[in-house]
Amino acid sequence: MFSLIRPKVFGACAVTVLLLLFGLVPTAGAATDYMLIDAARLASLPTSGTPYTRMKNAADNAMASMDLSEPASSSSPWLTNYGDPSTGIGNGAVAVAAGLVYARTGDVRYRDFVIKIIRFVIGSEDRASTNGTASDAMVLATMRQIPGYVLAADLVKMDPNVTGSRSGYKSTVWKTWLGALRTKQIATTSYRSIVAHSKRASNWGAWASAARVTIDVYLNDTADLAVAVNRLKLYLGESMSGSWLKTGAFDASWACVPAGSKVKFVPVNPSSCGAAKDGIIVEDASRSASSFPTWDMTGIDYSFHAYMAQLVAAVVLDRQGYDVWNWGDRAFKRIMDQLNRLGVATGNGRVTATHVSWITRHFYGVSYPTVQAQPSDTLGYTDWLYAEAAPPPPPPTPAVVMGNNAAGTVWTAMSTDRKRASQFPLASTSTVTSIKAYVDGAGATTGSQPVRGVLYSDRSGLPDVPLATSTTVNVTAGQARAWVTLSFASAVRLASGNYWLGLHSGGTTGVARYAVTGPNALRFNNAADAFSDGSSNPFGAVITASKQMSITAIGIPG
Secondary structure (H helix, E strand, C coil): CCCCCCCCCCCCHHHHHHHHHHCCCCCCCCCCCCCCCCHHHHHHCCCCCHHHHHHHHHHHHHHHHCCCCCCCCCCCCCCCCCCCCCCCCCHHHHHHHHHHHHHHHCCHHHHHHHHHHHHHHCCHHHCCCCCCCCHHHHHHHHHHHHHHHHHHHHHCCCCCCCECCCCCCCCCEHHHHHHHHCCCCCCCCCCCCHHHHCCECCHHHHHHHHHHHHHHHHHCCHHHHHHHHHHHHHHHCCCCCCCCCECCCCCHHHCCCCCCCCCCCCCECCHHHCCCCCCCEHHHHCCCCCCCCCCCHHHHHHHHHHHHHHHHHHHHHHHCCCCHHHHHHHHHHHHHHHHHHCCCCCCCCCHHHCCHHHHHHHHHCCCCCCCCCCCCCCCCCHHHHCCCCCCCCCCCCCEEEEECCCCCCEEEECCCCEEEEEEEEECCCEEEEEEEEEEECCCCCCCEEEEEEEEEEEECCEEEEEEEEECCEEEECCCCCEEEEEEEEEEEEECCEEEEEEEEECCCCCCCEEEEEEEEEEEEECCCCCHHHCCCCCCCCEEEEEEEECEEEEEEEC
């Protein structure tokens, strides 16, 4: 985490003023932590070899060629929308390169360069991009570049009270400017600020997430970070509550949820969509000229832009102890799995996407294809930072997330073509994978009866629409009482709230029995629901009994 380091005063105020003015703040010793990487691991990385040399060369070349004089030119470190047209390297990524070289070697030339370019950048959000981007995209340019400058400031432990170096900004304090940048009205479009864009489900929203999270962590703004974190959770499908993300025009064929549906839209398709759609970043994939499943270079390229931006936020949050790599049923892995199935894990012919697979490979321990990592707008050098794949985070242990896990002693035989369900509260967002029910086959001495588990939504205290049904199990006559697992073909993501867990039976009446405890409200179908054609939508008219099924939902909480 960023730590505030102030200069000592040796009885000479002028010295202190100069140190503050130029950001040359003496440190008390080596840094203990960074927003981007653990200091101990950074110290173990090599200072030789091709990846390190390329990173150092990026910093050296910028130090030799960057224009830090006024009036500013196209060679100045503006917050441009794209990187250098000849190299693809963004100015933010250049700042990160210099910051990493300083943090690894202690060579103060790189620290001083980072401080100079950061002082020059203060206020540059007020100027249109220098490479042809329209003025209404200045906010996108800002969001793409500013995370790199913030990470660099942390790497060199720059004093946060340093001021700007250009006319009109020489009294503007870095940390004050940075905090206000999040809500500043920069663009001329309907979404004018970083905070406004963080509500969007597109790659613009992804870059806003990277910028907002990085600034919040740097400034230790825990209140705003909580909002930014929930935005990322909504994007990944980890959360289904809060102010929902805004969707633009997109081709609904790429999504599991059609445009205009009342079901909440998840920007990253969940695993329940099946392999063909799992992990698709919907709005950006639908930039393809044709409908699903016909990808083109544009849809893939935009998907990489969204993905690399959210990975910046993920890396920063990982350093803060968030379990980000497991969010959304390992959404960041599922996105890369989709890109890998398409054969484009190392990029889309754009060099600035080549750094991405190194990140996912490292944090999930999966051998995704990799090539020489080129930097992008904010991040790069990942073949140096993440050369070794880390052990994958252990998958969370499935547990009972809702239901009645008391083994009932009262038994009721199951009729054919009938459903019965009990209502249960789900305390927190969970991914549900199966149902367990306490059943036996003591209702008959011969035969068997098919049974499936059902999960229904709640509407005004009654079961409404099916959210998942399990595979079928056959309960045989004489089967001993036991908890039977009824697995879903695909996991289902549920927000907190009330749900109905139940059993749908077919076949021969009265072979299978279910256990109950009581009293509580158990809902039965008031009319037959044929087992052969699946469980009805909606649940149907009900009758009520005062008992509760011994039935639970098994899943991953959180």
